[in-house]
Amino acid sequence: MVDAVVATERMRPAPRQAPAAVYFPACVQTMFGPAVAGTPGTQYSFEQLCERAGVTLLVPDGIDALCCGTPWASKGMTRGLATIAAKTLAALRTATRDGELPVICDASSCTEGLRHIIEGDRSEHPLTVMDAVEFAATSILPGLPEYVKIESLALHPTCSSTRMGANAALQTVASSVAEHVEIPENWGCCAFAGDRGMLHPELTKSATKAQATDVLAMDAVAHASCNRTCELGMTRATGKPYRHVLELLEEVTRP
Amino acid sequence: MHVENKGVFVSTTTVSSETGTAMFGALRAAVGDPARVKTRALDLHANAHDASHFLLIPQAVVVATDAAEVGALLRAGAAQGVHLTFRSGGTSLSGQAITDGVLVDVRRNFKNIDVLDDGLRVRVQPGVTVRALNTRLAKYGRKFGPDPASESAATIGGVVANNSSGMACGTVDNTYQTLESVTVVLPSGTVIDTGAADADEQLLKHEPVLYNGLLELARRTRDNEASVATIRQQFSMKNTMGYGVNSLLDFDRAVDMLAHLIVGSEGTLGFVAEAIFRTVPKLPHVTTALLVFPGLEAATAALPALVATGAATLELMDALSLIVGQKMPGAPAIVVDLMVDQHAALLVEYHAESPEKLAQMLAIGMQTVNTLGLTLPADFTTDAGIRGQLWYLRKGIIPAVGGTRPQGTNALLEDIVVPVPALARTCMELIRLFAKYEYENSMIFGHAKDGNVHFMLTDDFGSAVGLERFSRFTEDLVDLVLAEGGSLKAEHGTGRVMAPYVQRQFGDELYDVMRRIKVLFDPAGMLNPGVLINDDPNAHLKDLKAIPAVAKEVDRCTECGWCEPVCPSRNVTLTPRQRIVSLRAIEQARLDGNLALVAEMEKDYEYDAVQTCAADGMCQTACPVNINTGDLMKRLRHDEANPLESALWNVAANNWGTVTRGAGLALKAIASVPVPLVLGPNRLARTVLGTDTVPLYSPDLPGGGRPRHAHSGQSQKENHHG
Numbered sequence: 004m005v006d007a008v009v010a011t012e013r014m015r016p017a018p019r020q021a022p023a024a025v026y027f028p029a030c031v032q033t034m035f036g037p038a039v040a041g042t043p044g045t046q047y048s049f050e051q052l053c054e055r056a057g058v059t060l061l062v063p064d065g066i067d068a069l070c071c072g073t074p075w076a077s078k079g080m081t082r083g084l085a086t087i088a089a090k091t092l093a094a095l096r097t098a099t100r101d102g103e104l105p106v107i108c109d110a111s112s113c114t115e116g117l118r119h120i121i122e123g124d125r126s127e128h129p130l131t132v133m134d135a136v137e138f139a140a141t142s143i144l145p146g147l148p149e150y151v152k153i154e155s156l157a158l159h160p161t162c163s164s165t166r167m168g169a170n171a172a173l174q175t176v177a178s179s180v181a182e183h184v185e186i187p188e189n190w191g192c193c194a195f196a197g198d199r200g201m202l203h204p205e206l207t208k209s210a211t212k213a214q215a216t217d218v219l220a221m222d223a224v225a226h227a228s229c230n231r232t233c234e235l236g237m238t239r240a241t242g243k244p245y246r247h248v249l250e251l252l253e254e255v256t257r258p
Numbered sequence: 259m260h261v262e263n264k265g266v267f268v269s270t271t272t273v274s275s276e277t278g279t280a281m282f283g284a285l286r287a288a289v290g291d292p293a294r295v296k297t298r299a300l301d302l303h304a305n306a307h308d309a310s311h312f313l314l315i316p317q318a319v320v321v322a323t324d325a326a327e328v329g330a331l332l333r334a335g336a337a338q339g340v341h342l343t344f345r346s347g348g349t350s351l352s353g354q355a356i357t358d359g360v361l362v363d364v365r366r367n368f369k370n371i372d373v374l375d376d377g378l379r380v381r382v383q384p385g386v387t388v389r390a391l392n393t394r395l396a397k398y399g400r401k402f403g404p405d406p407a408s409e410s411a412a413t414i415g416g417v418v419a420n421n422s423s424g425m426a427c428g429t430v431d432n433t434y435q436t437l438e439s440v441t442v443v444l445p446s447g448t449v450i451d452t453g454a455a456d457a458d459e460q461l462l463k464h465e466p467v468l469y470n471g472l473l474e475l476a477r478r479t480r481d482n483e484a485s486v487a488t489i490r491q492q493f494s495m496k497n498t499m500g501y502g503v504n505s506l507l508d509f510d511r512a513v514d515m516l517a518h519l520i521v522g523s524e525g526t527l528g529f530v531a532e533a534i535f536r537t538v539p540k541l542p543h544v545t546t547a548l549l550v551f552p553g554l555e556a557a558t559a560a561l562p563a564l565v566a567t568g569a570a571t572l573e574l575m576d577a578l579s580l581i582v583g584q585k586m587p588g589a590p591a592i593v594v595d596l597m598v599d600q601h602a603a604l605l606v607e608y609h610a611e612s613p614e615k616l617a618q619m620l621a622i623g624m625q626t627v628n629t630l631g632l633t634l635p636a637d638f639t640t641d642a643g644i645r646g647q648l649w650y651l652r653k654g655i656i657p658a659v660g661g662t663r664p665q666g667t668n669a670l671l672e673d674i675v676v677p678v679p680a681l682a683r684t685c686m687e688l689i690r691l692f693a694k695y696e697y698e699n700s701m702i703f704g705h706a707k708d709g710n711v712h713f714m715l716t717d718d719f720g721s722a723v724g725l726e727r728f729s730r731f732t733e734d735l736v737d738l739v740l741a742e743g744g745s746l747k748a749e750h751g752t753g754r755v756m757a758p759y760v761q762r763q764f765g766d767e768l769y770d771v772m773r774r775i776k777v778l779f780d781p782a783g784m785l786n787p788g789v790l791i792n793d794d795p796n797a798h799l800k801d802l803k804a805i806p807a808v809a810k811e812v813d814r815c816t817e818c819g820w821c822e823p824v825c826p827s828r829n830v831t832l833t834p835r836q837r838i839v840s841l842r843a844i845e846q847a848r849l850d851g852n853l854a855l856v857a858e859m860e861k862d863y864e865y866d867a868v869q870t871c872a873a874d875g876m877c878q879t880a881c882p883v884n885i886n887t888g889d890l891m892k893r894l895r896h897d898e899a900n901p902l903e904s905a906l907w908n909v910a911a912n913n914w915g916t917v918t919r920g921a922g923l924a925l926k927a928i929a930s931v932p933v934p935l936v937l938g939p940n941r942l943a944r945t946v947l948g949t950d951t952v953p954l955y956s957p958d959l960p961g962g963g964r965p966r967h968a969h970s971g972q973s974q975k976e977n978h979h980g
Contacts, residue, residue: 030914030966032964036964044964046964062966066966067914067915067965067966068914068915069914070911070914076892077873077892077895078892078895079892079893079895079896080896081896083910083911084911086911086912087911087914090911162874162875162876163874163875165876166875166876166878188390188394189390191826191876192824192826192872192874192876193826194826194827194872194874195872196872196873196874199873202869203870205830205870206826206831206870208830209826209827209829210827210829210830210872212829213369
């Protein structure tokens with residue numbers, strides 16, 4: 004019921020063209036709201052960007068009950084992982100028309116989690132999963148109208164964006180948001196790790212100590228990453244509002 | 259051969275529990291926070307291992323913060339009669355950073371970098387990795403001279419202690435050549451900054467015996483023609499055998515001799531709290547090619563001419579290296595397509611400050627290259643992708659061998675240097691020795707332009723057969739290398755593995771000079787005994803590491819330590835290497851029947867290793883054998899999870915929408931409730947259910963987000979008709 008209300012509220016005239024990809028909004032955006040009160044969050048920002056660039060996406064039915072499986076995997080809950088993976092895989096197979104469309108996820112850890120899920124898929128038509136940042140670098144940036152960049156951005160690549168080789172795309176998108184993009188010299192994984200930073204706050208505190216000092220010294224206009232829980236970890240470490248880089252891109256390109 | 263055995267330099271310390279308690283008290287009194295003296299079994303075993311094939315278990319591990327504290331620790335150690343070993347990156351290979359005394363961690367702190375003179379010079383502390391230093395210097399168009407392959411994890415402390423070099427720097431830009439001054443803590447506790455204007459006077463004032471002793475040794479060495487000739491010949495090559503006695507010829511002031519003797523002293527003479535280096539230009543334009551020769555002799559014969567063209571690197575790979583390389587995923591096409599017979603290859607690179615200069619260098623290089631009779635045409639490229647593949651081939655050889663070795667065997671990396679004209683026949687003779695001793699997969703590769711090659715021996719060195727084989731092979735190797743006027747360790751340090759052969763390499767007179775150096779600096783033998791100078795002729799056959807099987811995810815780990823700098827838990831609990839070696843220690847204790855030790859370590863392993871692993875997989879991005887320690891930690895979490903919790907998580911999988919909205923609503927509710935009311939019950943739940951189950955809410959978390967929804971550009975159903 005909640006879904007219906009929100010969907011009605013935020014329904015826009017859908018462009019009548021074939022979708023370019025299946026969009027899998029991550030559930031972390033549901034559990035943890037935006038860093039800055041009153042901002043619409045990553046899903047809305049990404050959809051706005053797609054609309055501006057003339058790109059149509061398709062969100063799978065029943066998305067609310069689907070997950071990339073990372074919360075189970077990180078706790079070693081193999082039974083639960085198998086259950087959620089099967090559900091998610093089946094939904095994606097239908098939504099992608101049996102692998103015809105790529106899947107896009109808007110949180111790097113979840114993108115990586117989805118890739119793990121499809122690794123176990125033995126279909127002849129393998130699914131492809133890309134991160135929203137990678138999709139933005141190739142398919143959204145070229146279609147955006149003229150806009151003015153902000154001056155500076157402190158960027159936090161994540162463990163997942165590093166492991167997936169998505170940092171070049173992240174840098175490209177960040178450089179489209181700000182004139183000067185800087186990654187702290189002591190950059191490292193924040194260790195928030197979904198909920199590990201909440202289970203063991205001392206872990207994130209230790210992992211972020213040196214880079215937090217770097218970030219504060221930068222005194223950047225904005226702070227961005229590409230994964231909601233990492234944004235929480237870095238916000239906690241620095242006191243600066245870390246947001247998904249696509250939320251910032253949406254703001255600077257707002258007509 | 260006559261071996262003096264005064265017993266001074268052989269470490270055999272064991273302490274009773276009573277003296278242990280007194281010793282721990284003295285160490286705790288020496289540091290600002292007693293909690294930085296660690297004595298739990300898990301701390302001792304987790305920190306014991308370095309990248310070498312040796313293992314000793316320390317009695318205590320101390321995390322030091324500054325030079326003054328190290329001075330206090332040295333005095334405490336002297337008073338308690340326990341020796342100290344400094345450890346930073348733990349990437350050294352010769353057994354120079356392990357101890358059964360007190361292990362002092364100088365990596366966690368000691369992180370300062372001060373760039374001087376717009377990057378031309380830099381002041382840096384021992385805990386900084388070479389990579390971190392180069393990241394800072396890159397902004398100034400400069401880099402650090404030494405370029406060890408382990409740069410991501412190797413730290414400046416070890417670079418100074420081992421006179422590290424690498425594939426490009428040779429003997430021109432190594433540590434010895436690029437060091438300007440050091441701030442050193444001597445075993446007496448005296449701190450000397452050799453860069454101070456009055457440093458020589460200060461040394462005379464505070465350490466007159468050392469000061470006069472160094473000048474006396476310099477006179478003795480300079481007056482001995484044979485010594486001068488040996489030193490000049492030996493140090494014309496990369497050389498990390500024994501002390502850097504070239505310091506006695508190259509410098510006139512005692513304090514400068516001291517600074518340069520510290521280089522390569524492997525933690526046996528003093529602690530380097532800080533050092534100033536001149537930096538070298540970072541040349542951004544690079545072109546690379548793999549030159550394939552019909553045989554080893556042709557490849558090595560080409561070296562002098564190629565060196566003369568100004569090539570920055572000339573990395574040799576023998577036929578076996580190429581065969582192994584062909585099987586690596588992502589190997590370059592030039593190797594994959596080659597029918598390898600007796601071939602050998604040189605990975606050649608030119609570096610320049612501009613594209614024009616690079617083209618000029620390459621043109622000169624090609625004039626030589628075209629005369630070499632290569633098997634395949636030389637194909638230089640500036641393409642980052644292909645260059646990456648070529649270096650992946652070169653750097654992947656060690657892990658390809660070390661990571662695929664049979665379970666229960668250990669890998670040992672040798673590091674010899676001979677004059678370049680002798681390199682071909684030395685390599686041929688090595689291959690003969692591998693056959694004689696039945697060492698399989700011992701490919702030869704390395705820094706050919708300096709006559710410096712590496713090869714790996716894999717064996718069960720713990721078995722009597724393996725040990726005997728290694729002992730006899732080593733004798734043959736020593737004969738071979740020394741007969742060619744070479745050195746048994748070019749850049750990895752003497753450590754324990756070659757300490758018994760320093761005397762044979764340098765002769766009685768210079769060995770005595772080296773022993774005298776040790777006594778001058780460290781008369782009581784408090785620093786890293788058994789390393790570099792060791793009177794036990796079998797020191798290289800003792801204290802070898804056992805590697806019991808523990809888990810399929812990590813059994814191929816070679817304990818290199820490259821994972822440590824990227825691990826987010828490195829400063830709060832353990833690193834990936836420490837997680838793995840602790841498991842091995844627990845398993846070894848089980849095999850030894852020491853169940854009390856097993857229980858003690860397992861008790862602490864749960865939090866230190868399993869719970870505080872972020873499982874982010876960053877370790878895998880740094881691992882040369884592609885281990886994700888997080889995968890194992892996640893499996894251990896599963897094994898430890900209670901059935902009820904497991905069942906609940908399966909219920910959650912079937913009702914995920916409710917759970918995420920629930921979490922979101924909970925956070926929204928929390929956002930409107932005073933903080934202490936939330937923290938109170940939340941802390942209580944953690945106490946009841948355990949801290950690894952209930953997340954600790956804190957007031958900086960945001961409220962919940964909106965539910966996800968299928969309303970985007972098109973919903974799935976809408977799309978079905980379109």
